[in-house]
Amino acid sequence: MSDTSENISNQWRKLRERAGMSMDELAREMGYSRASSIQRYENPDEYRKPSISTELAGKLLKALKGRGNPPIEPKDVWALTRLPSSFVSSFDPDSEEVDGAEGDLSYSREHWHPSVDGAVPEVDVKLGAGFGSVGEVINLPVGRETVAGHRVVAEWLIPESYLRNEAKVSPGFTLIMEIVGDSMMPTYLPGDRVIVDLAQNSMLTDTVYAISDGQTEPQIKRLQRVPFSDPPQVRIISDNPALETFTVELERLTIIGRVCGHIARR
Structure with missing residues (x-):
């Protein structure tokens, strides 16, 4: 060691x-x-x-x-x-409790405000359809603490009515992330973006999530609960049929948020 x-x-x-x-x-x-x-x-x-x-x-x-x-x-x-x-948190423009922020280091939207009202931020984090990456982390002085978060690289103006009624997300907890890698092809291609609702960070249904194992960079995967498993287990599935499916205990998986929308070049 x-x-x-x-x-x-x-x-x-x-x-x-x-x-x-x-x-x-x-x-x-x-x-x-x-x-x-x-x-x-x-x-x-x-x-x-x-x-x-x-x-x-x-x-x-x-x-x-x-x-x-x-x-x-x-x-x-x-x-x-x-x-x-340093004290590290992420960013949430809907939160007014800046000085009291706990900094749980989940992917959130604290201390960021859009330049265009209603815009959804794209952050410097790429969801791996294989291996992901975390880009620049910025540090900001907040009171007597220092807050850090992922740099916003773009703003997407998506109608709030679409986010709430069609994508079924909480607009104030939503981020845009880019896809890298090919493990989720043909559903998600490299360069595509996805809409991730950070408020949906527990597994309530079998669908696609942004996840992390707590050690490696974030990934996009399809999750399927294993029926009758105790402790609860989940299958981690790649849409690419050439790749293997893994089964792990659900508690060992960090769910960053549910993938609720897909922005693709077609």
């Missing part, structure tokens, strides 16, 4: 112990039902080296912030990631 991996694991354990929490308690506070969901970050093996994504760091921050002596601060958690040691 590399020095970096050992350092991440040691720092994770020190933060948990500083907060006075057991592994089970921390897992529950992070939204997991079992400690095994996070055990690999504190006790990795040579085959599964820890890598702390922004999504995972957001969950850890929610669980630990303010606990311990001295109280755990956002910078203590962000030191585990490749991001700068």
Whole structure:
């Protein structure tokens, strides 16, 4: 195991112990039902080296912030990631609680306002039909904290009546993301855009979602719940018939949002 991996694991354990929490308690506070969901970050093996994504760091921050002596601060958690040691959130123009933002590092729309009323932002994040990518992360001073978010690369003026009535999304929680890769062909082609509703971040029906495993960059996949599975399992399906379908426990999957619309060159 590399020095970096050992350092991440040691720092994770020190933060948990500083907060006075057991592994089970921390897992529950992070939204997991079992400690095994996070055990690999504190006790990795040579085959599964820890890598702390922004999504995972957001969950850890929610669980630990303010606990311990001295109280755990956002910078203590962000030191585990490749991001700068700062308070990091995403952007939501509908939120007025800027100074009190919790910064859960989900893909949201905090601290951004459109140049054209009603526009939907396209962010510097590409959903992988294969492997995705996260582009530039910008840092903004907010009160005595620093807030970071994905850079807005374009604005799409989509009628709100269409978003609400046809796409069935919450306009204030909607982002546009570009597709890269070919694993969702022929349904989604590289360069296509999709409308992602961040408010629909749990699996209520079998359809297409923007997802992450908490370690790698975001992807677009079709999810199908496995009937009668306990704990609940889900099939991760690529529309490209040449690619394999995977089955995982639902709790190990981060659903960024439901894909509710498709903008394509046809």
